[in-house]
Amino acid sequence: FFSWIRRIMTHQQRGNDGDAPPLSPNRKVPKYxxxxxxxxxxxxxxxxxxxxxxxxxxxxxxxxPPGDVVFEKWYRNSDFEGKQFVDIVKQFFADLNAIEDxxxxxxxxxxxxxxxxxxxxxxxxxxxxxxxxDWVLDGHQIAQETGIHKVCMVNDFVALGYGLLxxxxxxxxxxxxxxxxxxxxxxxxxxPGTGLGECFLTHDSFDGxxxxxxxxxxxxxxxxxxxxxxxLGFMKDKFAAKCSSPNRRVSVERIVSGxxxxxxxxxxxxxxxxxxxxxFHDKFVAAAHDKKPQLVAExxxxxxxxxxxxNVFAGAFGSEAGVAGLKWMPFGGLFLTGGLxxxxxxxxxxxxxxxxxxxxDKGRVSPYLLDIPLYAxxxxxLGERGAHWKAVAMIKExxxxxxxxxxxxxxxxxxxxxxxxxLVTGAPPVTKSAKKKKDKDWRPYLPxxxxxxxxxxxx
Numbered sequence: 001f002f003s004w005i006r007r008i009m010t011h012q013q014r015g016n017d018g019d020a021p022p023l024s025p026n027r028k029v030p031k032y033x034x035x036x037x038x039x040x041x042x043x044x045x046x047x048x049x050x051x052x053x054x055x056x057x058x059x060x061x062x063x064x065p066p067g068d069v070v071f072e073k074w075y076r077n078s079d080f081e082g083k084q085f086v087d088i089v090k091q092f093f094a095d096l097n098a099i100e101d102x103x104x105x106x107x108x109x110x111x112x113x114x115x116x117x118x119x120x121x122x123x124x125x126x127x128x129x130x131x132x133x134d135w136v137l138d139g140h141q142i143a144q145e146t147g148i149h150k151v152c153m154v155n156d157f158v159a160l161g162y163g164l165l166x167x168x169x170x171x172x173x174x175x176x177x178x179x180x181x182x183x184x185x186x187x188x189x190x191x192p193g194t195g196l197g198e199c200f201l202t203h204d205s206f207d208g209x210x211x212x213x214x215x216x217x218x219x220x221x222x223x224x225x226x227x228x229x230x231x232l233g234f235m236k237d238k239f240a241a242k243c244s245s246p247n248r249r250v251s252v253e254r255i256v257s258g259x260x261x262x263x264x265x266x267x268x269x270x271x272x273x274x275x276x277x278x279x280f281h282d283k284f285v286a287a288a289h290d291k292k293p294q295l296v297a298e299x300x301x302x303x304x305x306x307x308x309x310x311n312v313f314a315g316a317f318g319s320e321a322g323v324a325g326l327k328w329m330p331f332g333g334l335f336l337t338g339g340l341x342x343x344x345x346x347x348x349x350x351x352x353x354x355x356x357x358x359x360x361d362k363g364r365v366s367p368y369l370l371d372i373p374l375y376a377x378x379x380x381x382l383g384e385r386g387a388h389w390k391a392v393a394m395i396k397e398x399x400x401x402x403x404x405x406x407x408x409x410x411x412x413x414x415x416x417x418x419x420x421x422x423l424v425t426g427a428p429p430v431t432k433s434a435k436k437k438k439d440k441d442w443r444p445y446l447p448x449x450x451x452x453x454x455x456x457x458x459x
Contacts (some may be wrong), residue, residue: 002324006063008209009287015288019178023204026061030430031050031051031052031053031054032050032051032057032067032113032395032400033048033049033050033051033068033105033107033111033112033113034048034049034050034051034112034113034114034115034116034244034324034388034391034392034395035047035048035049035114035115035116035148035391036048036049036115036116036117036118036384036387036388036391037115037116037117037118037387038084038117038118038156038159038383038384038387039118039119039120039137040120040122041077041130041133041401042076042077042078043074043075043076043077044074044075044077044085044088045072045073045074045075045384045389046072046073046074046075046089046092047069047071047072047384047387048066048069048070048071048072048092048096048107048112049068049069049070049388049391050067050068050105050178051066051067051068051388051392052308053066054438056396057392057395057396059165059208059389059392059393059396060101061165062165062166062167062168062169063166063285064166064385064388065166065385065388065389065391065392066392067388067391067392068327070104070105071095071096071099071104072152073092073095075088075091075092075159077133083140084135085135085137086142086146089107089109089142089146089148090146093107093108093109098145108147109146109147109148110147110148112148112271113148113149113150113186113394113395113398113400114149114150114151114391114394114395114398115142115143115148115150115152115391116151116152116154116159116387116388116390116391116394117137117139117142117151117152117153117154117155117387118154118155118156118158118159118160118383118386118387119137119154119155119156121155122155122213122215123153123154123155123158123213123446125150126138126139126151126153126353127153128153130268138153139151139152139153150394150398152390152391152394153226154211154213154386154387154390155199155213156383157189157191157195157197157198157199157213157214158199158211158212158213158386159382159383159384159386159387159390160189160191160199160337160382160383160386161187161189161199161211161212161386162199162209162211162385162386162387162389162390162393163381163382163383163384163385163386163389164187164189164201164333164335164382164383164386165201165208165209165386165389166300166336166382166386166389167375167377167379167382167418169181169333169337169375172346172376172377172378172379173335173375173376173377173378174349174375174376175354175373175374176333176336176348176374176375176376177370177372177374179334179370179371179372179373179374180373180428181331181333181373182331182332183351184203184332185203185330185331185332186200186201186202186203186328186330186331186332187200187209187323187332187333187334187335188200188201188324188327188328188330188333188334188335189334189336189337190216190303190317190320190321190324190334190335190336190337190338191333191336191337191338192256192257192258192317192338192339192340192341193258193338193339193340193343194258194259194290194339195217195219195253195257196216196217196253196256196257196258196260196320196335196338197338198214198215198216198217198324199211199212199213199214200212200214200324200328200330200400203332204451208393209401215326216249216252216255216324216327217251217252217253217257218252218253219251219252220249220250220252221235221250221251221252221253221254221255222319222323224315224358224361227271227312228265228316230271230366231264231267231312232250234266234267235250235254235255235263235267236248236250237314238263238266238457239254252316252320255312255316256313256316256317256320256341257287257291257315257340258294258315258339259288259290259292259293259443260316261292261293261296261309261310261313262284262289262292262293262296264309264312264313265284265292265296265305265306265309266310267440268305268308268312269281269305270278272305275304275440276305277304277306278306278405280295280299282302283295284296288438295309296309297310297343297344303415310344310347311347311353311354312354313344314344314347314348314353314354314355314356314358315354315357315358316358317336317340317348317355317358318348318354318356318357318358318359319358319359319361321334321355321359321374322358322359322360322361322362322369325359325368325369325374326362326365326369329368329372330372330458331371331372332373332374333372333374333375334372334373334375335375335376335377336348336372336374336375336376336377337377337382337421339380341376341377341378342380343375345376345378348376348454349376359374394423
Protein backbone atom coordinates (compact mmCIF):
# COMPACT_ATOMS: atom_id res chain seq x y z
CA PHE A 1 0.00 0.00 0.00
CA PHE A 2 2.73 2.47 0.97
CA SER A 3 4.72 1.46 -2.11
CA TRP A 4 1.69 2.30 -4.24
CA ILE A 5 1.40 5.72 -2.54
CA ARG A 6 5.07 6.37 -3.15
CA ARG A 7 4.70 5.48 -6.83
CA ILE A 8 1.81 7.88 -7.32
CA MET A 9 3.71 10.68 -5.60
CA THR A 10 6.76 9.89 -7.72
CA HIS A 11 4.59 9.98 -10.83
CA GLN A 12 3.32 13.44 -9.88
CA GLN A 13 6.91 14.63 -9.38
CA ARG A 14 8.22 12.99 -12.54
CA GLY A 15 11.70 14.20 -13.41
CA ASN A 16 12.39 15.81 -10.02
CA ASP A 17 13.77 12.84 -8.13
CA GLY A 18 17.30 11.63 -7.85
CA ASP A 19 16.83 8.49 -9.96
CA ALA A 20 15.28 9.93 -13.10
CA PRO A 21 16.75 12.86 -15.04
CA PRO A 22 14.40 15.85 -15.42
CA LEU A 23 12.47 16.08 -18.64
CA SER A 24 13.80 18.48 -21.23
CA PRO A 25 11.65 21.63 -21.37
CA ASN A 26 11.39 21.04 -25.12
CA ARG A 27 9.83 17.61 -24.70
CA LYS A 28 6.15 16.83 -24.27
CA VAL A 29 5.07 15.18 -21.03
CA PRO A 30 2.66 12.32 -21.89
CA LYS A 31 -0.51 11.98 -19.88
CA TYR A 32 0.02 8.22 -19.93
CA UNK A 33 2.87 5.93 -20.92
CA UNK A 34 2.04 2.33 -21.80
CA UNK A 35 4.43 -0.49 -22.67
CA UNK A 36 3.46 -3.35 -24.94
CA UNK A 37 5.68 -6.37 -25.40
CA UNK A 38 5.85 -9.61 -27.36
CA UNK A 39 8.23 -12.05 -25.68
CA UNK A 40 9.06 -15.29 -27.44
CA UNK A 41 11.68 -17.92 -26.88
CA UNK A 42 14.17 -16.18 -29.17
CA UNK A 43 13.28 -12.48 -29.23
CA UNK A 44 11.65 -9.77 -27.14
CA UNK A 45 9.89 -6.88 -28.89
CA UNK A 46 8.72 -3.74 -27.12
CA UNK A 47 6.64 -0.72 -28.06
CA UNK A 48 6.20 2.35 -25.86
CA UNK A 49 2.95 4.26 -26.38
CA UNK A 50 2.11 7.75 -25.19
CA UNK A 51 -1.29 9.35 -24.70
CA UNK A 52 -1.30 13.14 -24.41
CA UNK A 53 -4.98 13.95 -23.98
CA UNK A 54 -7.02 14.69 -20.88
CA UNK A 55 -10.29 13.01 -19.99
CA UNK A 56 -11.59 9.48 -20.01
CA UNK A 57 -10.03 7.06 -22.50
CA UNK A 58 -12.39 5.36 -24.92
CA UNK A 59 -12.00 1.86 -26.32
CA UNK A 60 -14.19 1.16 -29.32
CA UNK A 61 -14.64 -2.07 -31.27
CA UNK A 62 -13.12 -1.87 -34.74
CA UNK A 63 -10.86 1.06 -33.87
CA UNK A 64 -7.20 1.00 -32.87
CA PRO A 65 -6.76 1.78 -29.15
CA PRO A 66 -5.62 5.32 -28.32
CA GLY A 67 -1.93 6.07 -27.97
CA ASP A 68 0.94 6.75 -30.36
CA VAL A 69 4.11 4.70 -30.65
CA VAL A 70 7.05 6.83 -29.50
CA PHE A 71 9.73 4.15 -29.42
CA GLU A 72 10.05 0.50 -30.37
CA LYS A 73 12.88 -2.00 -30.43
CA TRP A 74 13.48 -5.73 -30.42
CA TYR A 75 16.21 -7.71 -28.73
CA ARG A 76 17.70 -11.17 -29.09
CA ASN A 77 17.29 -13.07 -25.85
CA SER A 78 20.63 -14.75 -26.47
CA ASP A 79 22.35 -11.36 -26.10
CA PHE A 80 21.32 -11.42 -22.44
CA GLU A 81 22.84 -14.77 -21.59
CA GLY A 82 23.36 -15.11 -17.85
CA LYS A 83 20.96 -12.24 -17.15
CA GLN A 84 17.27 -12.03 -16.41
CA PHE A 85 14.38 -10.70 -18.47
CA VAL A 86 14.15 -7.55 -16.38
CA ASP A 87 17.57 -6.57 -17.74
CA ILE A 88 16.07 -6.37 -21.23
CA VAL A 89 13.38 -4.02 -19.95
CA LYS A 90 16.01 -1.80 -18.35
CA GLN A 91 18.04 -1.82 -21.57
CA PHE A 92 14.96 -0.73 -23.52
CA PHE A 93 14.61 2.41 -21.40
CA ALA A 94 18.35 3.07 -21.56
CA ASP A 95 18.14 2.95 -25.36
CA LEU A 96 15.10 5.24 -25.30
CA ASN A 97 16.86 7.87 -23.23
CA ALA A 98 19.92 7.75 -25.47
CA ILE A 99 17.87 9.22 -28.32
CA GLU A 100 18.34 12.95 -28.82
CA ASP A 101 14.99 13.89 -30.29
CA UNK A 102 12.69 16.52 -28.71
CA UNK A 103 9.66 14.67 -30.10
CA UNK A 104 10.52 11.54 -28.13
CA UNK A 105 9.77 11.77 -24.40
CA UNK A 106 12.47 10.98 -21.90
CA UNK A 107 11.14 8.33 -19.56
CA UNK A 108 12.19 5.84 -16.95
CA UNK A 109 10.41 2.56 -16.31
CA UNK A 110 8.77 4.07 -13.21
CA UNK A 111 7.10 6.67 -15.46
CA UNK A 112 5.12 3.90 -17.17
CA UNK A 113 1.63 3.36 -15.78
CA UNK A 114 0.99 -0.08 -17.27
CA UNK A 115 2.77 -2.79 -19.25
CA UNK A 116 1.19 -5.73 -21.04
CA UNK A 117 3.60 -8.48 -22.07
CA UNK A 118 2.40 -11.20 -24.45
CA UNK A 119 4.41 -14.35 -23.79
CA UNK A 120 4.69 -17.68 -25.56
CA UNK A 121 3.44 -20.09 -22.94
CA UNK A 122 0.70 -20.70 -20.39
CA UNK A 123 0.32 -17.90 -17.83
CA UNK A 124 -0.61 -18.73 -14.24
CA UNK A 125 -0.95 -16.10 -11.50
CA UNK A 126 0.68 -13.47 -13.73
CA UNK A 127 3.73 -15.72 -14.15
CA UNK A 128 5.16 -17.76 -17.02
CA UNK A 129 8.12 -20.14 -17.10
CA UNK A 130 10.10 -20.39 -20.31
CA UNK A 131 10.96 -23.92 -21.40
CA UNK A 132 14.03 -23.00 -23.47
CA UNK A 133 15.57 -20.44 -21.08
CA ASP A 134 16.23 -20.23 -17.37
CA TRP A 135 13.65 -17.46 -17.05
CA VAL A 136 10.58 -17.11 -14.88
CA LEU A 137 8.67 -13.97 -15.84
CA ASP A 138 6.65 -12.72 -12.88
CA GLY A 139 4.61 -9.60 -13.59
CA HIS A 140 4.59 -8.50 -9.94
CA GLN A 141 8.34 -8.95 -9.61
CA ILE A 142 9.03 -7.08 -12.85
CA ALA A 143 6.91 -4.19 -11.59
CA GLN A 144 8.78 -4.16 -8.30
CA GLU A 145 12.25 -4.25 -9.89
CA THR A 146 11.59 -1.71 -12.65
CA GLY A 147 9.13 0.65 -10.99
CA ILE A 148 6.42 0.17 -13.63
CA HIS A 149 3.14 0.67 -11.78
CA LYS A 150 1.43 -2.48 -13.06
CA VAL A 151 2.67 -5.33 -15.26
CA CYS A 152 0.28 -7.87 -16.75
CA MET A 153 1.46 -11.11 -18.39
CA VAL A 154 -0.85 -12.64 -20.99
CA ASN A 155 -0.55 -15.65 -23.24
CA ASP A 156 0.42 -14.59 -26.76
CA PHE A 157 -2.84 -15.91 -28.16
CA VAL A 158 -4.82 -13.99 -25.55
CA ALA A 159 -3.10 -10.86 -26.83
CA LEU A 160 -4.09 -11.90 -30.33
CA GLY A 161 -7.67 -12.30 -29.09
CA TYR A 162 -7.72 -8.73 -27.81
CA GLY A 163 -6.30 -7.71 -31.17
CA LEU A 164 -9.51 -8.99 -32.78
CA LEU A 165 -11.30 -6.06 -31.16
CA UNK A 166 -9.29 -3.64 -33.29
CA UNK A 167 -10.18 -5.21 -36.65
CA UNK A 168 -12.03 -3.40 -39.38
CA UNK A 169 -14.16 -6.26 -40.65
CA UNK A 170 -14.59 -4.72 -44.10
CA UNK A 171 -10.95 -3.96 -44.91
CA UNK A 172 -8.90 -6.36 -42.79
CA UNK A 173 -11.01 -9.51 -43.00
CA UNK A 174 -12.63 -11.63 -45.66
CA UNK A 175 -16.18 -12.58 -44.77
CA UNK A 176 -16.77 -16.27 -45.46
CA UNK A 177 -20.53 -16.21 -44.94
CA UNK A 178 -23.24 -13.57 -44.94
CA UNK A 179 -24.01 -13.47 -41.22
CA UNK A 180 -24.05 -10.30 -39.14
CA UNK A 181 -22.32 -10.48 -35.73
CA UNK A 182 -24.50 -10.09 -32.67
CA UNK A 183 -23.68 -7.31 -30.23
CA UNK A 184 -21.98 -8.42 -27.00
CA UNK A 185 -22.05 -12.08 -28.11
CA UNK A 186 -19.05 -14.37 -27.53
CA UNK A 187 -16.19 -14.39 -30.03
CA UNK A 188 -13.63 -17.09 -30.79
CA UNK A 189 -10.42 -17.52 -32.71
CA UNK A 190 -8.57 -20.45 -34.31
CA UNK A 191 -5.14 -19.77 -35.79
CA PRO A 192 -2.65 -22.25 -37.25
CA GLY A 193 0.98 -21.26 -37.58
CA THR A 194 3.98 -22.92 -35.98
CA GLY A 195 1.38 -24.46 -33.68
CA LEU A 196 -2.39 -24.23 -33.39
CA GLY A 197 -3.65 -21.45 -31.15
CA GLU A 198 -7.20 -20.94 -29.92
CA CYS A 199 -8.94 -18.48 -27.62
CA PHE A 200 -12.38 -17.09 -26.91
CA LEU A 201 -13.84 -13.81 -25.66
CA THR A 202 -16.92 -13.04 -23.62
CA HIS A 203 -18.53 -9.68 -23.00
CA ASP A 204 -18.38 -8.04 -19.59
CA SER A 205 -20.79 -5.18 -19.03
CA PHE A 206 -18.19 -3.44 -16.87
CA ASP A 207 -15.20 -3.18 -19.19
CA GLY A 208 -16.14 -4.73 -22.52
CA UNK A 209 -14.69 -8.02 -23.75
CA UNK A 210 -12.43 -10.31 -21.76
CA UNK A 211 -10.26 -12.87 -23.55
CA UNK A 212 -9.47 -16.34 -22.20
CA UNK A 213 -6.67 -18.62 -23.31
CA UNK A 214 -7.26 -22.16 -24.50
CA UNK A 215 -5.10 -25.15 -25.26
CA UNK A 216 -7.67 -26.50 -27.70
CA UNK A 217 -4.96 -27.07 -30.28
CA UNK A 218 -3.70 -29.92 -28.09
CA UNK A 219 -7.06 -31.68 -27.99
CA UNK A 220 -7.35 -35.04 -29.75
CA UNK A 221 -7.43 -35.12 -33.52
CA UNK A 222 -10.76 -36.49 -34.75
CA UNK A 223 -10.59 -38.19 -38.17
CA UNK A 224 -13.62 -37.78 -40.46
CA UNK A 225 -12.86 -39.97 -43.48
CA UNK A 226 -11.37 -43.42 -44.02
CA UNK A 227 -8.16 -41.78 -45.20
CA UNK A 228 -8.12 -39.64 -42.06
CA UNK A 229 -8.34 -42.81 -39.98
CA UNK A 230 -5.35 -44.25 -41.81
CA UNK A 231 -3.48 -40.97 -41.29
CA LEU A 232 -4.24 -41.12 -37.56
CA GLY A 233 -2.53 -44.53 -37.42
CA PHE A 234 0.49 -43.09 -39.23
CA MET A 235 0.69 -40.18 -36.78
CA LYS A 236 0.39 -42.53 -33.80
CA ASP A 237 3.45 -44.44 -35.03
CA LYS A 238 5.38 -41.30 -35.98
CA PHE A 239 4.98 -39.64 -32.58
CA ALA A 240 4.86 -42.74 -30.37
CA ALA A 241 8.23 -41.97 -28.82
CA LYS A 242 7.07 -38.47 -27.83
CA CYS A 243 3.77 -39.55 -26.35
CA SER A 244 3.49 -40.72 -22.75
CA SER A 245 -0.06 -41.99 -23.27
CA PRO A 246 -0.36 -45.77 -23.72
CA ASN A 247 -2.95 -45.07 -26.43
CA ARG A 248 -0.48 -42.86 -28.33
CA ARG A 249 -2.93 -39.99 -28.63
CA VAL A 250 -2.44 -37.47 -31.44
CA SER A 251 -3.35 -33.82 -31.04
CA VAL A 252 -5.05 -31.84 -33.78
CA GLU A 253 -1.98 -29.57 -33.87
CA ARG A 254 -0.05 -32.44 -35.48
CA ILE A 255 -2.14 -31.87 -38.63
CA VAL A 256 -3.46 -28.28 -38.41
CA SER A 257 -0.21 -26.31 -38.29
CA GLY A 258 2.84 -25.60 -40.40
CA UNK A 259 4.67 -28.72 -39.22
CA UNK A 260 1.35 -30.54 -39.65
CA UNK A 261 1.46 -29.89 -43.42
CA UNK A 262 4.81 -31.67 -43.57
CA UNK A 263 3.41 -34.55 -41.49
CA UNK A 264 0.47 -34.92 -43.88
CA UNK A 265 2.76 -34.98 -46.91
CA UNK A 266 4.92 -37.70 -45.35
CA UNK A 267 1.80 -39.78 -44.76
CA UNK A 268 0.63 -39.37 -48.36
CA UNK A 269 4.01 -40.53 -49.68
CA UNK A 270 3.55 -43.82 -47.80
CA UNK A 271 0.02 -44.22 -49.20
CA UNK A 272 0.78 -43.33 -52.82
CA UNK A 273 4.41 -44.20 -53.63
CA UNK A 274 3.55 -44.23 -57.36
CA UNK A 275 2.69 -40.51 -57.19
CA UNK A 276 5.91 -39.43 -55.50
CA UNK A 277 7.95 -36.92 -57.52
CA UNK A 278 11.56 -38.07 -56.98
CA UNK A 279 13.00 -34.60 -57.51
CA PHE A 280 10.64 -32.99 -55.03
CA HIS A 281 11.09 -35.85 -52.56
CA ASP A 282 14.85 -35.23 -52.47
CA LYS A 283 14.28 -31.50 -51.84
CA PHE A 284 11.77 -32.28 -49.11
CA VAL A 285 14.07 -34.70 -47.29
CA ALA A 286 17.01 -32.29 -47.49
CA ALA A 287 15.04 -29.23 -46.32
CA ALA A 288 15.26 -27.96 -42.76
CA HIS A 289 12.36 -28.96 -40.55
CA ASP A 290 10.85 -25.47 -40.49
CA LYS A 291 11.16 -25.10 -44.27
CA LYS A 292 9.29 -28.27 -45.25
CA PRO A 293 5.73 -26.82 -44.94
CA GLN A 294 6.58 -23.89 -47.20
CA LEU A 295 8.12 -26.27 -49.73
CA VAL A 296 4.93 -28.33 -49.88
CA ALA A 297 2.72 -25.25 -50.25
CA GLU A 298 4.88 -23.68 -52.97
CA UNK A 299 4.83 -26.86 -55.08
CA UNK A 300 1.11 -27.58 -54.77
CA UNK A 301 0.46 -26.42 -58.36
CA UNK A 302 2.97 -28.84 -59.87
CA UNK A 303 3.06 -31.74 -57.39
CA UNK A 304 -0.07 -33.85 -56.99
CA UNK A 305 0.79 -35.09 -53.51
CA UNK A 306 1.61 -31.54 -52.35
CA UNK A 307 -1.77 -30.35 -53.56
CA UNK A 308 -3.51 -33.22 -51.79
CA UNK A 309 -1.55 -32.48 -48.60
CA UNK A 310 -2.77 -28.88 -48.66
CA ASN A 311 -6.35 -30.06 -49.15
CA VAL A 312 -6.08 -32.49 -46.22
CA PHE A 313 -4.70 -29.65 -44.09
CA ALA A 314 -7.54 -27.34 -45.19
CA GLY A 315 -10.14 -29.99 -44.40
CA ALA A 316 -8.73 -30.62 -40.92
CA PHE A 317 -8.54 -26.85 -40.33
CA GLY A 318 -12.17 -26.42 -41.37
CA SER A 319 -13.26 -29.29 -39.16
CA GLU A 320 -11.48 -27.82 -36.12
CA ALA A 321 -12.96 -24.38 -36.83
CA GLY A 322 -16.42 -25.96 -36.88
CA VAL A 323 -15.68 -27.66 -33.56
CA ALA A 324 -14.70 -24.27 -32.10
CA GLY A 325 -17.99 -22.87 -33.36
CA LEU A 326 -19.95 -25.60 -31.61
CA LYS A 327 -17.98 -25.36 -28.36
CA TRP A 328 -18.15 -21.58 -27.91
CA MET A 329 -21.16 -20.56 -30.07
CA PRO A 330 -19.37 -17.32 -31.02
CA PHE A 331 -22.25 -15.35 -32.52
CA GLY A 332 -20.03 -12.28 -32.22
CA GLY A 333 -17.70 -13.82 -34.78
CA LEU A 334 -15.42 -16.82 -35.36
CA PHE A 335 -12.06 -15.56 -36.64
CA LEU A 336 -9.45 -17.55 -38.55
CA THR A 337 -6.01 -16.13 -37.84
CA GLY A 338 -2.40 -17.25 -37.80
CA GLY A 339 0.17 -17.05 -40.54
CA LEU A 340 -1.36 -19.89 -42.56
CA UNK A 341 -4.79 -18.29 -43.01
CA UNK A 342 -3.88 -15.44 -45.41
CA UNK A 343 -1.39 -17.70 -47.21
CA UNK A 344 -4.13 -20.24 -47.98
CA UNK A 345 -7.10 -17.97 -48.37
CA UNK A 346 -8.05 -19.33 -51.81
CA UNK A 347 -8.50 -22.82 -50.39
CA UNK A 348 -10.30 -21.49 -47.32
CA UNK A 349 -12.84 -19.23 -49.02
CA UNK A 350 -13.82 -21.70 -51.76
CA UNK A 351 -17.45 -22.60 -50.85
CA UNK A 352 -17.01 -26.09 -52.35
CA UNK A 353 -13.47 -26.59 -51.09
CA UNK A 354 -12.15 -28.85 -48.37
CA UNK A 355 -12.25 -26.19 -45.64
CA UNK A 356 -15.86 -25.03 -45.97
CA UNK A 357 -17.11 -28.56 -46.61
CA UNK A 358 -15.53 -29.84 -43.40
CA UNK A 359 -16.56 -26.73 -41.45
CA UNK A 360 -20.26 -27.38 -42.02
CA ASP A 361 -19.99 -31.17 -41.75
CA LYS A 362 -21.35 -31.45 -38.21
CA GLY A 363 -24.34 -33.74 -38.66
CA ARG A 364 -27.58 -32.77 -36.98
CA VAL A 365 -26.04 -29.70 -35.30
CA SER A 366 -24.67 -28.26 -38.56
CA PRO A 367 -27.46 -25.61 -38.69
CA TYR A 368 -25.98 -23.92 -35.62
CA LEU A 369 -22.94 -22.92 -37.68
CA LEU A 370 -25.15 -21.11 -40.20
CA ASP A 371 -25.74 -18.38 -37.60
CA ILE A 372 -22.07 -17.85 -36.68
CA PRO A 373 -20.23 -15.08 -38.60
CA LEU A 374 -17.02 -16.52 -40.04
CA TYR A 375 -14.05 -14.30 -40.93
CA ALA A 376 -10.59 -14.89 -42.33
CA UNK A 377 -8.20 -12.32 -40.86
CA UNK A 378 -5.73 -10.96 -43.41
CA UNK A 379 -3.42 -8.98 -41.09
CA UNK A 380 -0.69 -10.52 -38.96
CA UNK A 381 -0.02 -7.91 -36.25
CA LEU A 382 -2.92 -8.79 -33.97
CA GLY A 383 -0.65 -9.74 -31.08
CA GLU A 384 0.95 -6.29 -30.93
CA ARG A 385 -2.46 -4.65 -31.29
CA GLY A 386 -3.86 -6.80 -28.52
CA ALA A 387 -1.05 -5.99 -26.07
CA HIS A 388 -1.72 -2.29 -26.74
CA TRP A 389 -5.47 -2.76 -26.26
CA LYS A 390 -4.97 -4.63 -22.98
CA ALA A 391 -2.60 -1.93 -21.69
CA VAL A 392 -5.22 0.76 -22.33
CA ALA A 393 -7.89 -1.42 -20.73
CA MET A 394 -5.69 -1.76 -17.63
CA ILE A 395 -5.62 2.03 -17.24
CA LYS A 396 -9.40 2.07 -17.48
CA GLU A 397 -9.70 -0.77 -14.98
CA UNK A 398 -7.64 1.21 -12.48
CA UNK A 399 -9.82 4.26 -13.08
CA UNK A 400 -6.76 6.40 -13.78
CA UNK A 401 -8.40 8.01 -16.81
CA UNK A 402 -11.28 9.41 -14.74
CA UNK A 403 -10.39 12.89 -13.42
CA UNK A 404 -12.77 12.73 -10.47
CA UNK A 405 -11.29 9.44 -9.30
CA UNK A 406 -7.70 10.56 -9.76
CA UNK A 407 -8.34 13.91 -8.09
CA UNK A 408 -9.96 12.31 -5.06
CA UNK A 409 -7.16 9.74 -4.86
CA UNK A 410 -4.43 12.37 -5.06
CA UNK A 411 -6.17 14.56 -2.49
CA UNK A 412 -6.32 11.64 -0.11
CA UNK A 413 -2.69 10.69 -0.88
CA UNK A 414 -1.39 14.19 -0.17
CA UNK A 415 -3.23 14.40 3.15
CA UNK A 416 -2.36 10.89 4.20
CA UNK A 417 1.34 11.08 3.23
CA UNK A 418 1.62 14.27 5.31
CA UNK A 419 0.62 12.26 8.32
CA UNK A 420 2.93 9.40 7.35
CA UNK A 421 5.91 11.75 7.04
CA UNK A 422 5.16 13.07 10.51
CA LEU A 423 5.13 9.60 11.90
CA VAL A 424 8.37 8.64 10.16
CA THR A 425 10.26 11.76 11.28
CA GLY A 426 8.92 11.49 14.83
CA ALA A 427 7.37 14.96 14.74
CA PRO A 428 3.60 14.46 14.79
CA PRO A 429 1.35 17.49 15.29
CA VAL A 430 0.61 18.22 18.93
CA THR A 431 -1.82 20.51 20.75
CA LYS A 432 -0.86 23.25 23.21
CA SER A 433 -2.08 21.18 26.12
CA ALA A 434 -0.06 18.25 24.90
CA LYS A 435 3.06 20.44 24.75
CA LYS A 436 2.60 21.38 28.39
CA LYS A 437 2.21 17.72 29.29
CA LYS A 438 5.12 16.78 26.97
CA ASP A 439 2.85 14.10 25.58
CA LYS A 440 1.68 13.51 22.00
CA ASP A 441 -1.96 14.07 21.12
CA TRP A 442 -3.06 11.76 18.29
CA ARG A 443 -6.45 13.36 17.76
CA PRO A 444 -5.14 15.68 14.98
CA TYR A 445 -4.51 12.53 12.96
CA LEU A 446 -8.23 11.81 12.67
CA PRO A 447 -8.60 13.94 9.48
CA UNK A 448 -5.75 11.97 7.95
CA UNK A 449 -7.40 8.69 8.78
CA UNK A 450 -10.53 10.01 7.08
CA UNK A 451 -8.37 11.00 4.09
CA UNK A 452 -7.01 7.46 3.90
CA UNK A 453 -10.56 6.13 3.87
CA UNK A 454 -11.37 8.54 1.02
CA UNK A 455 -8.33 7.30 -0.84
CA UNK A 456 -9.43 3.69 -0.45
CA UNK A 457 -12.89 4.41 -1.79
CA UNK A 458 -11.45 6.38 -4.72
CA UNK A 459 -9.12 3.59 -5.72
